[in-house]
Amino acid sequence: MQFKILEKFQIVPTIHQMIIDAPKIAKKAKAGQFIILKIDETGERIPLTIADFDSEKGTITTIFMEVGKTTKHLSTLNAGDSLQDFVGPLGNPSKIEPSDTVVCVGGGVGVAPIYPIARAHKAIGNKVISIIGARSAELLLWEDKMQEVSDELYITTDDGTKGHHGFVTDVLKKLLEGDEPISLVVSIGPAIMMRTVAGVTHPFGVKTIVSLNSIMVDGTGMCGACRVLVGNETKFACVDGPEFNAHEVDFTLLMNRLMMYRDEEQQALENYKCDNEGCQC
Amino acid sequence: MLERNDMPRQDPDKRRSNFGEVALGYSHEQALAEASRCIQCKKPSCVAGCPVGIDIPAFIQYMADDNMDAAIRELKSMNALPAICGRVCPQETQCEEICVLGNKGEPVAIGRLERYAADHEQDKIETEAVASAKATDKKVAVVGSGPAGLTAAAELAKMGHGVTLFEALHKAGGVLVYGIPEFRLPKSIVQSEVEYVESLGVDLQLNNVVGKLDTVDELLEEYDAVFLGTGAGLPVFMGIDGENLSGVYSANEFLTRVNLMKAYQFPGYDTPVKRGQRVVVVGGGNVAMDSARCAVRLGAEEVTIVYRRGEDEMPARNEEIENAQEEGVKFKLLSNPTRILGDESNWVTQLECLNMELCEPDESGRCRPVPLEGSQHLMDVNVVIIAIGTSPNPLIPMTTKGLETSKWGTIIADEDGLSSKEGVYGGGDVVTGAATVISAMGAGKTAAKAINKYLKRDK
Numbered sequence A: 001m002q003f004k005i006l007e008k009f010q011i012v013p014t015i016h017q018m019i020i021d022a023p024k025i026a027k028k029a030k031a032g033q034f035i036i037l038k039i040d041e042t043g044e045r046i047p048l049t050i051a052d053f054d055s056e057k058g059t060i061t062t063i064f065m066e067v068g069k070t071t072k073h074l075s076t077l078n079a080g081d082s083l084q085d086f087v088g089p090l091g092n093p094s095k096i097e098p099s100d101t102v103v104c105v106g107g108g109v110g111v112a113p114i115y116p117i118a119r120a121h122k123a124i125g126n127k128v129i130s131i132i133g134a135r136s137a138e139l140l141l142w143e144d145k146m147q148e149v150s151d152e153l154y155i156t157t158d159d160g161t162k163g164h165h166g167f168v169t170d171v172l173k174k175l176l177e178g179d180e181p182i183s184l185v186v187s188i189g190p191a192i193m194m195r196t197v198a199g200v201t202h203p204f205g206v207k208t209i210v211s212l213n214s215i216m217v218d219g220t221g222m223c224g225a226c227r228v229l230v231g232n233e234t235k236f237a238c239v240d241g242p243e244f245n246a247h248e249v250d251f252t253l254l255m256n257r258l259m260m261y262r263d264e265e266q267q268a269l270e271n272y273k274c275d276n277e278g279c280q281c
Numbered sequence B: 001m002l003e004r005n006d007m008p009r010q011d012p013d014k015r016r017s018n019f020g021e022v023a024l025g026y027s028h029e030q031a032l033a034e035a036s037r038c039i040q041c042k043k044p045s046c047v048a049g050c051p052v053g054i055d056i057p058a059f060i061q062y063m064a065d066d067n068m069d070a071a072i073r074e075l076k077s078m079n080a081l082p083a084i085c086g087r088v089c090p091q092e093t094q095c096e097e098i099c100v101l102g103n104k105g106e107p108v109a110i111g112r113l114e115r116y117a118a119d120h121e122q123d124k125i126e127t128e129a130v131a132s133a134k135a136t137d138k139k140v141a142v143v144g145s146g147p148a149g150l151t152a153a154a155e156l157a158k159m160g161h162g163v164t165l166f167e168a169l170h171k172a173g174g175v176l177v178y179g180i181p182e183f184r185l186p187k188s189i190v191q192s193e194v195e196y197v198e199s200l201g202v203d204l205q206l207n208n209v210v211g212k213l214d215t216v217d218e219l220l221e222e223y224d225a226v227f228l229g230t231g232a233g234l235p236v237f238m239g240i241d242g243e244n245l246s247g248v249y250s251a252n253e254f255l256t257r258v259n260l261m262k263a264y265q266f267p268g269y270d271t272p273v274k275r276g277q278r279v280v281v282v283g284g285g286n287v288a289m290d291s292a293r294c295a296v297r298l299g300a301e302e303v304t305i306v307y308r309r310g311e312d313e314m315p316a317r318n319e320e321i322e323n324a325q326e327e328g329v330k331f332k333l334l335s336n337p338t339r340i341l342g343d344e345s346n347w348v349t350q351l352e353c354l355n356m357e358l359c360e361p362d363e364s365g366r367c368r369p370v371p372l373e374g375s376q377h378l379m380d381v382n383v384v385i386i387a388i389g390t391s392p393n394p395l396i397p398m399t400t401k402g403l404e405t406s407k408w409g410t411i412i413a414d415e416d417g418l419s420s421k422e423g424v425y426g427g428g429d430v431v432t433g434a435a436t437v438i439s440a441m442g443a444g445k446t447a448a449k450a451i452n453k454y455l456k457r458d459k
């Protein structure tokens, strides 16, 4: 069985949106879950968060950033092309419960997966404040969609080309110091950003949830590639997570394990560029 | 008495650097010669040693008569996957262990003969017989496409039921594709068995994680019965310090990368695996041997098996232990890891072990290893593979109402495979815990019969 790409376009430089025809998965998908795809016979299995889903149309939307061979290859595919394998929904859904103000913090490509979570909180009547950030204005994702599901939206850019000049955590800290009754912070982005968010919220004792992006193979609890240390216990991010209590996560371990195949990834990417973009070596 | 015929194997020096099959199989002459060693006992003991009760003397007699078609038909009447079993069954503890020739000399090489007959087979003999089974209006969902699920699906399809086979991974075969390496069981053989099962009309649904897509309870709304053959795929770690260092793998991850994802062909295939120079594999079963031998083929300078008991206690097939030794794998027996050490970037650098001593066997007959105080020592390593066991994945029990499990997480089932839930059957590793290919197949077959009876109960 092949999984058809219905739509595929670049949202901002190096970040793409891809809509896949996967009716069975769309019927079951919930905010916070992910899929694993494999492009073709020789491809690697890579996880991507379900950024949106439409159970009526039977579609799954993913947003991905070009970082290596597989995501580069993916970026060259177009509507009408197919993926060989597409499996999900994997991982546990986000817990969406009535509460005081929820702050959703998304950085870089992490804005996309935070969107369905913000939407789900909004849908049950929680007040949602969102903070989204990017390196630069031209790389900022889904501002309009986030606006729709947030009571307040803050924007930050590292270079000051839009919104607050600085990091998402600067704004988060201000909010925590203010009068807003914040009972939950949800954050998705690069590991280093999630670690900083955890550090900022910790002194305030506000419950903080992060979605961990450890390296995965099967995504069903069979291999342990994805193991992370949470509250000093080894957990498999694919089945025990991907969301965890940020204050208990060992981020250093996560970041180190994410680097495990750096040499191989570099080699794969260079080979790919050689074959497809003209050799520079 | 004639001596047992050796099976040709790839030269150890050559095979250390390729993933081609190690055991090359008998030639026609060798097969005939070995088959004629069987003395055709009136009361053959070997049959009792075969978990699926193959009429061993009968198929061997056909082979001795050079009637290979009849031999394979005989085998296939009891065992749907002889090409696989001939390669991976632990014959030395099953049929061959109790062959009478073994009393004085060496037993008949039943497994090698089975393999020869199966490899010889050109066409699928059974396909004709099957077409005649009358279609029923019953539907069965089989979950998991390992040997248990494949067998149950094939048997149920032959009985005329509509069968859908759900598999979580992108390839069918279970451990046969993700665990057991190419050099021991070529994937083309597994593939042709899967195609055979599909040719019986089984609808194979890959990339379908039951419990995440449909739950068992939801399947029961659409299907009249469910068979669970989901295996024991959850890796067990030792719970020692340093297990999460980079370079420390579960055997499942290492083997899945190498076999299922073909990391040995990286960068031709995209999935990487760390090629360590000094590799330690912890454990003494087939899984440990397979991991060690993969590491050798990935170019390691030194591969060591660390096992806490002695050689006699190692549960791996004898042939694979021998093969591993020939390929240069070192064995550090009576040794148990206590700690894994790493560098500042979280990479594994050393393994701390403790020497062990075997005490007198207890009532159960097993020798428990006890640590020798003060015998800690360090080994330099850059890849550690943990192969100390697996347990069933809790996903299905967690998402199925009224499905009882034991304290080891295995699904509780009676001798027919019936679980605590009506219409739900199970078999293979998910019921027994990690066991063998042939016992999983046997369980799949038994459950298929019981399911057939259950489906026909009203008539």
Ligand SMILES: Cc1cc2nc3c(=O)[nH]c(=O)nc-3n(C[C@H](O)[C@H](O)[C@H](O)COP(=O)(O)OP(=O)(O)OC[C@H]3O[C@@H](n4cnc5c(N)ncnc54)[C@H](O)[C@@H]3O)c2cc1C
Residues within 6 Å of the ligand: A034, A044, A045, A046, A047, A048, A049, A050, A062, A063, A064, A065, A066, A067, A068, A069, A070, A071, A072, A109, A112, A113, A212, A213, A214, A215, A216, A217, A242, A258, A259, A262, A265, A266, A269
């Ligand atoms: C649960 C989960 C959800 C994710 N959701 C998204 C998403 O919505 N959008 C998005 O752009 N990215 C997401 N990622 C990260 C994405 O999977 C990686 O960027 C992708 O695998 C990189 O593959 P590559 O071949 O292009 O790059 P590579 O060059 O192979 O790797 C680049 C980096 O990606 C990480 N990575 C590599 N292989 C894997 C793997 N098999 N599994 C996980 N991480 C890997 C490593 O940190 C590596 O350093 C998610 C990861 C996880 C675990």
Ligand SMILES: Cc1cc2nc3c(=O)[nH]c(=O)nc-3n(C[C@H](O)[C@H](O)[C@H](O)COP(=O)(O)OP(=O)(O)OC[C@H]3O[C@@H](n4cnc5c(N)ncnc54)[C@H](O)[C@@H]3O)c2cc1C
Residues within 6 Å of the ligand: B088, B089, B090, B143, B144, B145, B146, B147, B148, B149, B166, B167, B168, B169, B173, B174, B175, B176, B179, B180, B208, B209, B210, B211, B229, B230, B231, B232, B233, B255, B286, B287, B290, B317, B393, B395, B396, B427, B428, B429, B430, B434, B435, B436, B437, B438, B440
């Ligand atoms: C490395 C290794 C070497 C071995 N060597 C030998 C040997 O030489 N001889 C021997 O006899 N035995 C050997 N064994 C043991 C043997 O392979 C197993 O006992 C046998 O495969 C069990 O079969 P099974 O059908 O019960 O499960 P498995 O083969 O484990 O198959 C289970 C299948 O179910 C799928 N599944 C799990 N959960 C779900 C779900 N929720 N939804 C859909 N699908 C699901 C899995 O992906 C898998 O494909 C070895 C095992 C390993 C790991």
Ligand code: SF4
Residues within 6 Å of the ligand: B049, B050, B051, B052, B053, B054, B056, B079, B085, B086, B089, B091, B094, B095, B096, B110, B111, B114, B438
């Ligand atoms: S199936 Fe296994 S146990 Fe049975 S005869 Fe063949 S090798 Fe022996």
Ligand code: FES
Residues within 6 Å of the ligand: A215, A216, A217, A218, A219, A220, A221, A222, A223, A224, A225, A226, A227, A236, A237, A238, A239
């Ligand atoms: S990815 Fe294999 S266990 Fe999580």
